[in-house]
Amino acid sequence: MLHVDVQKRLGGFELTMAFAAGDEIVVLFGPSGAGKSLTLQTVAGLVRPDRGTISLGGETLFDARLGLNVPPQRRRIGYVPQAYALFPHLTVTQNIAYGISSLPRPQRAQRVQEMIDLLGLHGLEERRPGQLSGGQQQRVALARALVFRPRLLLLDEPFAALDEAIRATLRQELLDVRRQLHMTTVLVTHDLKEAFALGDRIAVLDSGRILQQDARDEVYYRPLSRRVAELIETRNILRGTVLGSDRDALHLDWRGHLIKASPQPLPKEPALSLSKGQPVDFCIRASQVTIVRPGRPTRGAERENLLHGRVVREDLGAESYLLFVAIADSPQPPDLQIELPINVYYRLNLDTDKEVVVSLKREAIHVMAVDAA
Amino acid sequence: MFDIDLFPLRLSLQVAGLATAICLVVGVALARLLARRRFWGRDILSALVTLPLILPPTVLGYYLLQVLGRRTAVGAFLEDVFGIQIAFAWEGAVLASTIVALPLMVRSAQAAFESVDPSLENAARTLGRSDLGVFFTITLPLAWQGVAAGTALTFARAIGEFGATIMLAGNIPGKTQTMSVAIYDAWQSGDAALANALVGILTVTSVLSLLVIGRLVRVPRW
Structure with a gap:
């Protein structure tokens, strides 16, 4: 289990990070400059935080108050930096x-062979990194980080330099490898698709802070x-x-239209008043x-919020x-964006300038507090 | 032609060789320090190391003589306590050449170290290697081209050293007279034949030495 609770000031930038990770993949997701890589570097021991603690499997790696800072050499953390650093x-x-x-x-030979088998690097043993494709480099970097059996794996934008085609394959490989080794993994990405494809839990970062950390579906459907x-x-x-609420629905006014939403589970932070x-x-x-569908009697969920x-x-x-x-x-306008599978689009005979009736499913509506800013 | 005293040649090779070896060790350490660390006085140290590059060698030799001369405090201390004589001894020639050539090594090696991606060193550290281990397995091999170039430049500069050497070590035949000084001495005393011979020998030796150094420090490209 990894526990991170640190603060670091770097020039005008201030990082405040608190998260934990167990036997799972925790994704730190956010735009560039959010502090994702810096967070990984503090966990790896390459950057010393100003305040806070980092512990892994019960062992304290960093404690500002005790002046304790285990050097990266003795942390036994597998770290795959951005662009791999082969x-x-x-x-x-x-x-x-x-390592x-x-x-x-x-x-040594046996361990290296295990990694070559695990990541399918046969035939590349004597090549140098410059003679490898991006995907092969990524695998070698992963092998190098895993060979000394680390307690934790840190991946910094592992697939950013790769073609979309190979990304899907490598993502699946990463999931397979992780499942075999049961290793706590923290992965940093700015790619939304990647975050949701890999993360068991997702922490959304912005300007050095975690805005939300939750199970992936929770983040996806219920942003804070x-x-x-x-x-x-x-x-x-x-x-x-807010217009009011009854047992079945929360009533909202949106530009003069009545919108009914399912009763909302209220988040504690930030406080939401209804x-x-x-x-x-x-x-x-x-x-x-x-x-x-035009000309069809509407029923059930399709009739909500027309x-x-x-x-x-x-x-x-x-x-x-x-x-x-x-x-x-x-x-x-435009007011709403609708994503449709292509076959549905053609079945509905849609086109630009067509008049449509849309329905906002009650249970899909998620209410958030208005940001203080 | 065959009765030329080859002592100056031997001395020059010895002095330049030693100076190059010292520059390699000290220069690489300094270069590494300047390339990667940010500390108080870094700019001052950097300026001090570079100073011999802009000071005329005679001026530099004069300063050295003022500090290390036999009648100065430092010079007398070294001689009385350690029995080391710098001024008017071949060791003085080594010191003069070392100081004059050091900036060439530091500059060249520092640029090479700075061009090594720090993320490679960081990755190596997370893989459990000590800082010294990382330096010898990652940093130095990757910066080797620059260090090698610095070594060649250092040797070339050291074997031709004249101004600081003649100020500090003097011109004592059979004791401190290096090739450059011997050439000057022969020409001054009107022995053009000897001067010509010595010039020829030094030219050939310098070129050969650089070829040998080039071979020694060459590494396969990856």
């Missing part, structure tokens, strides 16, 4: 064996604030006012907005289309 003058074998130079030769919703690319973030007249932000993922609008723009993706919809008599 040693360019050493072969693949020498790179992998670098186990104190072992007797036969054991507008800023988190923006960072995780929630497309529909709307501002409304008294009448209270402005609130609420969001709904673009994939949770549905288009009601709004009339017009398609004003379309973004055509490879697997899904994104529609921008203006709600009738809207002052500043």
